[in-house]
Amino acid sequence: MKATGAVSFWQATLAVLWKDLAAEWRSRELLSAMLVFALLVIFIFNFALELQTQLRASLSAGVLWVTLTFAGTLGLNRSLAVEKDRGCLDGLLLAPVDRAAIYAGKALANWVFMLIVAAIMLPLFGLFYNASLILPGVVLVVLLGSEGYVAVGTLLASMAVQARTRDILLPILLFPVVIPVVVAAVKATGGYLQTLPLEEIRPWLNLLGVYDVIFTSVAFMVFDSILEE
Amino acid sequence: MVLIEVRHLTKRYGPKVVLRGLDLRVEEGEFVALLGPNGAGKTTLLRILASLSKPTLGEVWIAGYRLRDQAAWVRQRLGVVSHQPLLYGDLSAEENLRFYARLYGLRNAETRIREVLTLVGLWARRRDLVRTFSRGMQQRLAIGRAILHDPEVLLLDEPHTGLDQEACDMLDHLLRQVATRGRTVVMTSHDLARAADLASRFDVLSGGCIQASARREDLAGDALLTFYRQALGPQNAASVSKEVFP
Ligand SMILES: Nc1ncnc2c1ncn2[C@@H]1O[C@H](COP(=O)(O)OP(=O)(O)OP(=O)(O)O)[C@@H](O)[C@H]1O
Numbered sequence: 398m399k400a401t402g403a404v405s406f407w408q409a410t411l412a413v414l415w416k417d418l419a420a421e422w423r424s425r426e427l428l429s430a431m432l433v434f435a436l437l438v439i440f441i442f443n444f445a446l447e448l449q450t451q452l453r454a455s456l457s458a459g460v461l462w463v464t465l466t467f468a469g470t471l472g473l474n475r476s477l478a479v480e481k482d483r484g485c486l487d488g489l490l491l492a493p494v495d496r497a498a499i500y501a502g503k504a505l506a507n508w509v510f511m512l513i514v515a516a517i518m519l520p521l522f523g524l525f526y527n528a529s530l531i532l533p534g535v536v537l538v539v540l541l542g543s544e545g546y547v548a549v550g551t552l553l554a555s556m557a558v559q560a561r562t563r564d565i566l567l568p569i570l571l572f573p574v575v576i577p578v579v580v581a582a583v584k585a586t587g588g589y590l591q592t593l594p595l596e597e598i599r600p601w602l603n604l605l606g607v608y609d610v611i612f613t614s615v616a617f618m619v620f621d622s623i624l625e626e
Numbered sequence: 627m628v629l630i631e632v633r634h635l636t637k638r639y640g641p642k643v644v645l646r647g648l649d650l651r652v653e654e655g656e657f658v659a660l661l662g663p664n665g666a667g668k669t670t671l672l673r674i675l676a677s678l679s680k681p682t683l684g685e686v687w688i689a690g691y692r693l694r695d696q697a698a699w700v701r702q703r704l705g706v707v708s709h710q711p712l713l714y715g716d717l718s719a720e721e722n723l724r725f726y727a728r729l730y731g732l733r734n735a736e737t738r739i740r741e742v743l744t745l746v747g748l749w750a751r752r753r754d755l756v757r758t759f760s761r762g763m764q765q766r767l768a769i770g771r772a773i774l775h776d777p778e779v780l781l782l783d784e785p786h787t788g789l790d791q792e793a794c795d796m797l798d799h800l801l802r803q804v805a806t807r808g809r810t811v812v813m814t815s816h817d818l819a820r821a822a823d824l825a826s827r828f829d830v831l832s833g834g835c836i837q838a839s840a841r842r843e844d845l846a847g848d849a850l851l852t853f854y855r856q857a858l859g860p861q862n863a864a865s866v867s868k869e870v871f872p
C-alpha cells in the first residue's frame with residue numbers, strides 16, 4: 398500500500414484550502430462576482446443616500462456590513478455549487494479524512510475570499526464616504542465578524558446546496574442566524590469610527606468573539622451529519 | 627476472506643423502497659458484475675458501499691471494518707468511479723490528482739501521478755484544465771483518480787460510459803491487471819458482453835435484492851444472456867435484448 402492512512406487534520410484542511418485558492422486563481426469567478434457586487438452596492442448607497450459628509454461617515458459602518466453580508470452569500474453559494482455540480486463533493490467525502498477537515502478547508506478558503514473583498518472595500522469606502530476605515534480596530538472587527546459569518550455560512554451553504562432552490566435558500570437560512578454578528582460588527586465598527594472609548598466597544602467585540610467560538614464549534618460538530626444522504 | 631459483506635440492507639427514499647433486505651458477500655479477489663435494469667438500485671447500492679449514502683436498515687462490512695462507525699478506514703481502501711467524474715474543472719489533470727494524493731496521504735505522489743496519467747493516456751495533457759477535456763478524457767482521468775491510491779476494493783458504476791474503443795480496451799486491460807493482483811472489483815454495467823469478458827461473478831439486482839448470482843465457470847458461451855433473462859423474470863426480460871444491443 399502506498400497510502401499511509403494517516404492524513405492529519407491539518408494536512409487535509411490545507412489540501413482543501415490550497416485546492417480552492419488554486420481553482421479561484423484560475424477562474425477568478427467567485428472573487429470577481431463578489432467584488433463587482435460590492436462595488437455596485439457602494440455606488441448605489443452613495444447615490445441613494447445623498448447625505449452630508451458628517452452623516453455619511455456615521456452610516457458607513459452599516460453600509461460596509463450590508464455589503465459584506467450580501468457579497469458573502471454570493472461567494473458561499475458559488476464555493477459549494479462548484480463542489481456539488483461536478484460531483485466533487487462526493488470526491489471529498491470519499492477521502493479517508495476527518496470530514497470536519499473538509500469543512501475547515503472550505504471555511505478557511507471562504508474566509509480568505511471575504512477578507513480579500515474587505516481589503517479592497519475598506520480603502521474605497523474612504524473615497525466614497527469620506528471616512529477612513531483603515532483603523533486597527535476596524536480591521537479587528539472585520540476579522541472577527543467575517544469569521545463568524547463564514548463559519549455559519551459555509552455550514553448552511555453546504556446544506557442549501559443539496560436543494561434545488563439553493564440560491565434563494567441560502568440567504569433565507571443564513572441571514573436570521575447571522576443577525577447577531579452583523580449587529581455587533583456594525584456597532585463595533587461604528588464605535589471605532591466615532592472614536593468611542595474602548596469600554597463602549599468591548600461588549601460588541603465580546604459578542605463577536607463568543608459567537609465565533611460557539612458557531613465554529615457547532616459547525617465542526619454537525620458538518621458530517623448534514624451531508625449524509 | 628470475505629471482503630464485502632452486506633446484511634439485510636434496506637434503502638428507502640421517502641415512501642419508495644429501493645433496496646429491500648439485500649444480502650451480498652464478495653470474496654477477496656472476486657470481480658463482480660452487478661447487473662440489472664435501469665432504476666434497479668445498482669448506483670444506490672454502490673453509493674452505500676462507498677459510504678456516500680446511509681442505509682435505512684442493515685449493516686455493511688468492508689475489509690473487516692463496519693461502515694457505520696469505521697468509515698474512514700473503509701474509505702482508505704476504496705476506489706470509486708461514479709456517474710460523475712469527481713474532478714475540478716478549474717484545475718489541471720495533474721493538480722486534480724495531486725489534490726487527491728494529498729487527501730489520501732500518498733507517499734511518492736509525483737511518481738504515482740506520472741504512472742497513473744501515463745496509464746490512462748493523459749500524460750501529454752497533464753497541464754490542461756479538466757474543464758477543457760472531452761467527456762471521455764474526463765472519464766479516463768476519473769479512472770486514474772480512483773486507482774491513484776491503489777485501493778483494495780474498486781467500485782465502478784458503468785465505468786465504460788463515454789469512453790472510445792481505445793479507452794475501453796485500456797480500461798479492460800487495467801481492470802484485468804487489477805484483478806490479477808488480487809484486488810476486489812464490483813462493477814455495474816449494461817454491457818453484458820463486456821461484463822462477461824471481465825467479471826468472475828454475475829449478480830442480478832432487481833426488485834430491491836440480488837435475484838440471482840452465477841460464477842463465470844458455470845456460464846458458457848451466451849449463457850449469460852439466458853441467465854440474466856431468467857433472473858429478471860418474464861415481465862422484465864423483454865427489455866433485455868434492447869439493453870444489450872442498443
Ligand atoms: N436521491 C434520491 N431520491 C429519491 N429517489 C432516488 C434517489 N436516488 C435514487 N433514487 C431512486 O432509486 C431507484 C434506484 O436508482 P439507481 O440510480 O440506484 O438505479 P440504477 O440501478 O443505478 O439505474 P441505472 O441503470 O439507470 O443507472 C430509482 O427508482 C431512483 O428513482
Ligand SMILES: [Mg+2]
Binds near residue numbers: 783
Ligand atoms: Mg446507475
